[in-house]
Amino acid sequence: MDFELSEEQKVWQKIVHDFAEKELRPMAREVDEKEEFNWEAFRKAGPVGLAGMSIPEEYGGSNVDMISNAIAFEELGWGCGSTALAFTAHNGLGTSPIALYGSEELKKKWLPIVSSGKYKLGALALTEPGAGSDIQGGVTTRAEKDGDEWVINGAKMWNTNASIAEYIITLVRTDPKGGSKSLSMILVPTDAKGLSIAPAEKKMGLRGSPTHSVTYDNVRVPLGNLIGPEGRGLQQTLTTLDAGRISIGAISIGLARAAMEAAIQYAKDRKAFNQSLADFQAIQFKFANMEMEIELARTYIYKAAWLKEQGRPYSKEAAIAKLYATEMAERVIYDAIQIHGGYGYSREYGVERMYRDARLMTIGEGTSEIQRLVISRHVLA
């Protein structure tokens, strides 16, 4: 056993921390209030390798190992939940299906563009107005072959990055008979005719990460835009989500850590009943719980990431890691607000924003209930 990060990973952690501190954190409140994406951070992310984490070097990516991926998302989440979410929807969801399953032509055409940070991001649309957790049974967006093109009709919901993306990888039904081999992934450029992206949803948190409903009205794309073999969309989606769960868990740890750090500072400074808050055992024990939970979550995220790196099955572990880390973040940030007293409830202090940001993490990329479903299926198999 070895719990030590490699030298490479330690340096990477420091660099992404610096990046998050300089490029994300100072803008976190503003992107939330103005509901604007932090473009400048994305522009700068390209050369650092933060826009191509799931992309091989030959296509301009940095192809980071899964532990380095978790390290990066914890730091980005620590800096700004919104920007971290946009980055994970880009790296994990929006680019990895192309890198893993795309044709050479698709890889050459799109990956260097999106990994550079100079243009727009990637997006993946699975969820529909009538289908979220139940992807296999619920997806109704259809793609039919017509000559050398796919014709796509339908609607997607809750699509992160759609308005700031070069393309949307769209999960479509290619076999109307249904079943586990009836779905496929197709790359749809955002300038395709017939594609409409609605204005951003008004959300509780993560407001610097735009989320959209998208409709497809006879959208035509070349047959070559199919990602992976026809009918493999469900399997490709599940594999993509397994990895995505590690990133969402890591962002949650970053949010929790940021809130805890703020609470520590506050508890040391604030006086009540002639002593600082940090001198009350009731407060000290809250910090003990926070520390315990953050440490446990991180250790388990690293374990899931390590299993993936070893090429071993990690689906159950990714579900455990995501479930624990995301629910842990809510508890930790709840306490961080509590320690701030009335000020914690104010927008002046970041903990209120972190609480709103963390709330999504138990929903996106598989709800807590779906994680429990995955875990229990493994247990009872």
Place this chain on the structure above:
Amino acid sequence: MKIIACIKQVPDSEAKVKAEGGQVSWGDAPLVINPFDEYAVEGALQQKEATGGTVTALCVGPESAKEALKHALAMGADEAILVSDAALSDLDTVGAAKVLAAAIKKVGDADMVVFGRQTLDNGAGLTPPQTARLLGYPMLGLAGSIKVEGSAVTVERVLEEGRQIMKANLPAVLSVVQSIGEPRYPSFMGIRKASKANIPVWSLADLGISAPAVVVTRSELITPPTNTREVEMITGESPAEIAEKLADKIIAEKVL
């Protein structure tokens, strides 16, 4: 163009200097690339991008200074060289310049040698001109921008009095200031390359020189006297009354 960026490893800016028993130490503060030298690497990389060529990062220091060189490699430097020798324990700026000049000659064919404006630990800013002098190259200090045309380099110097444009023939020694542009973040690709890089270590024997004699020594170490500050809260019934009392105080203290 062959560019050499000279960098030093220094204690982190949060380090607390300690003077005890005639010895100055930085405690166990983490060591980092001198922040001013990150601008040197940035400036060198900009020139490489503008005109082609290579950037070599050069450092005189202990074995641990390889970490600072790796930082330069991760930013995009092509190669790195460490000069390290047990005989180099007490270097002043003249000594450092002698070692650097010998190493720069050994690298050979340098067109441009770029330094940061000063170090974070000693802060003298003397090593760049001293190195230039030893090499017999022109010195363009405090450059905020660099432009190479043919065999000449033009810089805009950022001085307290204003800006000054200076031109010199290459090869030349430059020191750069912050206006050169924010140092780029090292990249993951760069870290991967740096961790695999083989950084040669040159001894004084490799450079064909002996340890430079120390010309600057510390004759005495004194801990600066502690400053004590007193705070007096001025209170009163109304803002006007407080303001009046404050004004009296200021006049009495002859601040105004």
